[in-house]
Amino acid sequence: MKNNKNTLKRILNLLSPYKLKTVISILLAVIIVLTTLYLPILTGRAVDTIVSKGNVDFIKLSSIVIMMVIMMAVTAASQWCMTAINNGVAYHMVRDIRNQAFRKLMKLPISYVDSNSHGEIINKVINDVDQFSEGLLMGFAQFFTGALTIVLTVIILFTINVYVTLVVLFVTPLAVLVAGFIAKNTYKYFKSQSERRAKMTGIVDEMVAGLSTVKNFTMEDRVESKFKEADEALREAGQNAIFISATAFPATRFVNALVYAGVAVAGALLSITGRMSVGQLASVLSYATQYTKPFNEISGVVTELQNSFACAARVFALIDEEEILPDKDPNNYLKDVDGNVEVTHVYFSYDKSKKLIEDLNLDVKAGQRIAIVGPTGSGKSTIINLLMRFYDVDSGSIKIEGKDINDIKRKSIRENFGMVLQETWLKNASIRDNIAFGKPDASLEDIKRAAKEAYADSFIKRLPDGYDTIVSEGGENLSAGQRQLLCIARIMLEIPPMLILDEATSSIDTMTEARISKAFDKMMIGRTSFVVAHRLSTIKNADMILVLKDGHIIEQGNHKELMDMKGFYYELNNAV
Incomplete structure (x- = not known):
């Protein structure tokens, strides 16, 4: 957990040159959440304009439909802009971290290159940075918008009906526990997967460079066996990581069903007693779906972020390697060298x-x-x-x-x-x-x-x-x-x-x-x-x-x- 905090701090430092774009992206995320959450309210109002057969307030319904279309357009435009900004920021950060890593390689002593697999070094600079960027792209927007959606949905539900909101909150701890369990267990598996991927890259790099020697000594079978061992180790680590992350979908779906069922039963009873209109029931059912959806996304995002953090930690470890000792006097040059x-x-x-x-x-x-x-x-x-x-x-x-x-x-x-x-x-x-x-x-x-x-x-x-x-x-x-x-x-x-x-x-x-x-x-x-x-x-x-x-x-x-x-x-x- 401490390593995660340190890695997050380093990522935020990389993000600092792009503060303005980040703020704009956050504002767009807020707009997306607000417009998305406003749509169920408009849907409920539209339902309430249809009182009975032949008794429909078409003027009011038309204005609501127009407003819904506007909200959808604003959501789509904001989503496109936010995605473009996030992609730009993420790729610029990847460029920065890769440049840092390459600059570090130029400053490392020869002993580091001699004592580390060349394939593993390449893996850190290329593959790990790519894995980091993919997790960052997915997590940057979805984690924030998901958390904001959860908070605002609860607030809106309170304004509609307190009893329905209490039903939602009653099930919430289960959703939190599921997300927490997945987050806690994915990091170590993805870290292991990243390390074993680097080892396999090293073997491939080594064998490609010496393929003629391998063939000359007819060592293909032994080399293939060594590769299979590394591949099996990677498969095992990857399978463990996938298994724990795959539990997110069925677990969160189960929580979704509980929330939806609870809201549906509570809302129906309140509608029968006249404490909630049919339109409000339609709204809260929509919110019940929207409320649990971020938990699904956050669970998946956490998995990607854990993988991203594991890869970023390995790259930062390279960047933090001890550099070659600086020159005592950078102005002390050899002059008039004869060769003594x-x-x-x-x-x-x-x-x-x-x-x-x-x-x-x-x-x-x-x-x-x-x-x-x-x-x-x-x-x-x-x-x-x-x-x-x-x-x-x-x-x-x-x-x-x-x-x-x-x-x-x-x-x-x-x-x-x-x-x-x-x-x-x-x-x-x-x-x-x-x-x-x-x-x-x-x-x-x-x-x-x-x-x-x-x-x-x-x-x-x-x-x-x-x-x-x-x-x-x-x-x-x-x-x-x-x-x-x-x-x-x-x-x-x-x-x-x-x-x-x-x-x-x-x-x-x-x-x-x-x-x-x-x-x-x-x-x-x-x-x-x-x-x-x-x-x-x-x-x-x-x-x-x-x-x-x-x-x-x-x-x-x-x-x-x-x-x-x-x-x-x-x-x-x-x-x-």
């Missing part, structure tokens, strides 16, 4: 209960080419993450040009590094836009120059639209090698003073790799370069080779020196 890097007594681990990097020390001079080798899990890519400040060190320091990177603006650090990773990333845009991702204002001539230096120009020209060819999501319409060449061209476009190459030629054929290696050699002249390599043949010309094992530099030197040591590097080299 000093790593002193650095300790770091992703999981604080498991040690990884321990007492790492490194002194890199400007222009040196540093190769990092070692078995899987030794900490090679972790060093890259620390240099780029994707993660901050637990203790110790990393300095560039004598400045501790913890004191430097992150943007400034990353602008001075060019990075090509083994895992390629391309956006759904043209080849031209993908190469110019880091320099959007680059001319086509510069883009083509970079592509030629990366040996990508020849295959780009063979594409249907050349540099304007659209890359599909994830670059699926290109080969792995072509994707990697585009990522290399991206760096070639504007080469910064320091480079990071994490097995940058792993998906390229041998002939192209030889050409790219020459381009890299030219590119790395005068620039500090960190080369993470699995194939030792690519790093023999490095000025310094760091051999890592279990987070420690166990050997250090050039290729000849390390081979002469006949240690771990010697064993790695001979094992190839």
Whole structure:
């Protein structure tokens, strides 16, 4: 319940920029309720104009009918305007919350993305926000108009006949209990449904991305079994949610019947005794139906609102995630970078209960080419993450040009590094836009120059639209090698003073790799370069080779020196 209150408060904060529209919508809702409730009074008066056969006050009846038509027209127009306003407000709120969530993603540390399912994150930003909007659209108007209808109906019934009103009020607590029971039990079921839907989205996202691998290892049956388990869990949660919400209809219908029957019997007895006219009886029977109808709607609305609140709470949880620590001094930029890097007594681990990097020390001079080798899990890519400040060190320091990177603006650090990773990333845009991702204002001539230096120009020209060819999501319409060449061209476009190459030629054929290696050699002249390599043949010309094992530099030197040591590097080299 407390969570619901907090979520409601957040939703109201989102609503604050649209106060005027909200007030207009509320006024229209009041008009709709008043005109709707006035119609039964007019109906009763119309009935009372028909005294007996041949004794009808047609003049009075005509004026009443005209008034009824006017009320219906006002109701319809107000309903249309209110719906349009509510839709606009709801969709604007959805836009705002989705923008907030996406902005938050840009400010979250890499560790959040690494530790959470990508499918679940996508589900929060897309599906949960959609579910939230649907519940909000339905509930915003109906809940308010339903509550107002109930209150005003009781007041009007009191003005018509006190005894009939007491009958209605006698049954009201039962209607309230039914609505309360449904509201109390739906939230937890819809929350569970939302969580399990997110898990299933994550599985689908994961499997689509790795479908070729799944087929290669003939793991279709196991993956399908995993999906069925998630789907069954979602079915169970959804069935529970639907079951509890489905009780609303028969329960409220039962209450409706009780109210209508009570009013009909009481009204008939009062009419026989002359305490109520036939027209008034027609009015109270109409009000009996209108009085219970909001309980039906509110029960359904509560169900939708509970689902909406559950989804909104998950989105707000993302928005409330702890952001990456702000820069200590946003004006502290790296200037005149030559490429001197000093790593002193650095300790770091992703999981604080498991040690990884321990007492790492490194002194890199400007222009040196540093190769990092070692078995899987030794900490090679972790060093890259620390240099780029994707993660901050637990203790110790990393300095560039004598400045501790913890004191430097992150943007400034990353602008001075060019990075090509083994895992390629391309956006759904043209080849031209993908190469110019880091320099959007680059001319086509510069883009083509970079592509030629990366040996990508020849295959780009063979594409249907050349540099304007659209890359599909994830670059699926290109080969792995072509994707990697585009990522290399991206760096070639504007080469910064320091480079990071994490097995940058792993998906390229041998002939192209030889050409790219020459381009890299030219590119790395005068620039500090960190080369993470699995194939030792690519790093023999490095000025310094760091051999890592279990987070420690166990050997250090050039290729000849390390081979002469006949240690771990010697064993790695001979094992190839």
